[in-house]
Amino acid sequence: MIYVNAFIFCGLVCLIGQIILEETKLTPGHLNTILVVIGCIFSGCGLYDKFILCAGAGATVPITNFGNLLVNGALQGYYSEGFIGLLKGLLVNASAGLSATIIISFIVALIFKSKN
Amino acid sequence: MDKNEYKKIIKYKSPKENKLKNIIISFFVGGLCGVIGQLLTDVFNKCLHFSINDSYMLTMVSFVLIGSILTGLGFFDKVVSFSKCGLIVPTTGFAHAMTSAAMDTRNEGLVKGIGSGIFKLTGSIILYGIVAAFFISLIKVIVG
Secondary structure, three states, rough: OHHHHHHHHHHHHHHHOOOOOHHHOOOOHHHHHHHHHHHHHHHHHHHHHHHHHOOOOHHHHOHHHHHHHHHHHHHHHHHOHHHHHHHHHHOOOOOOHHHHHHHHHHHHHHHHHOOO | OOOHHHHHHHHHHHHHHHHHHHHHHHHHHHHHHEEEEHHHHHHHHHOOOOHHHHHHHHHHHHHHHHHHHHHOOOOOHHHHHHHHHHOOEEEHHHHHHHHHHHHHOOHHHHHHHHHHHHOOOOOOHHHHHHHHHHHHHHHHHHHH
C-alpha cells in the first residue's frame, strides 16, 4: 500500500510542478525554490511528518523534503537547547543531503567536461 | 479579419493535448521516482538494517548520485526533455542544477570558476529554504 501512496504523492508533486511550469513563465529554478518554501510551510504546520508516514519515500524524494528537514532540525534544536538551538539545529538534518550534493557535484565537475 | 477573430483561430488551432501529455508524463515519471525511492528505502532499512531516517537519507544521496552522474555524462537534459518535471522536482533536479552549474564554470578555474559558480542555480533554493525555515520555526516556537 505504501508503494501506491508513494507513487501518487510523488506523482502529484511533479504534476503540480509541471502545471506551474506550463501555465506561468517561471523557470525550474523558481519552481524548486517555491516548492522548498511550500515544504517549509507544511512542515511548520506539522503536516509533513504525516505525509512521510503515509507515503514513505514518496514524500522524502521531492525537493519539498529539503524544507521539511530544515524546519524539523530547527525545531528539534529549539526543544533541546532553547533559542540558540534554533540556529544550531537548522542545518543538522538537511546536512547529509546538502553535503553529499556539494561533494558529488564537485567531483563530477572535475571528472567530466561540459560538451558545450 | 479583426484581431479577436484571429486570436480565436490561433487558440483553436494551437496544439492543446501537448500540455496535458506533459502533465501526465511528469505525473507517471514522478510517481515512478517515488516508487524507486521507496524500494531503495526498504532495501536500506530491511536488508542492510539502517534506521528508517538513515534509510530516507541514503535514498536521497542515491538520487543525488544518479542525477549528478547522468548530468556528467550528458544524458540528463535528454531525459528531462522527455520526462519534464518528473525528474526536476525530485532530488535529482537539485543535483542536476548544482552539477551543471559547476561544469559550466569549470573552465574559469577552481576558485573563481567552480568555487563561485557551483551555487549559481541552487543558491536561491538554499537561501530561501534556510530563511523560510528559520522564520517559520521562529513563528511556530513563539505562537505554539
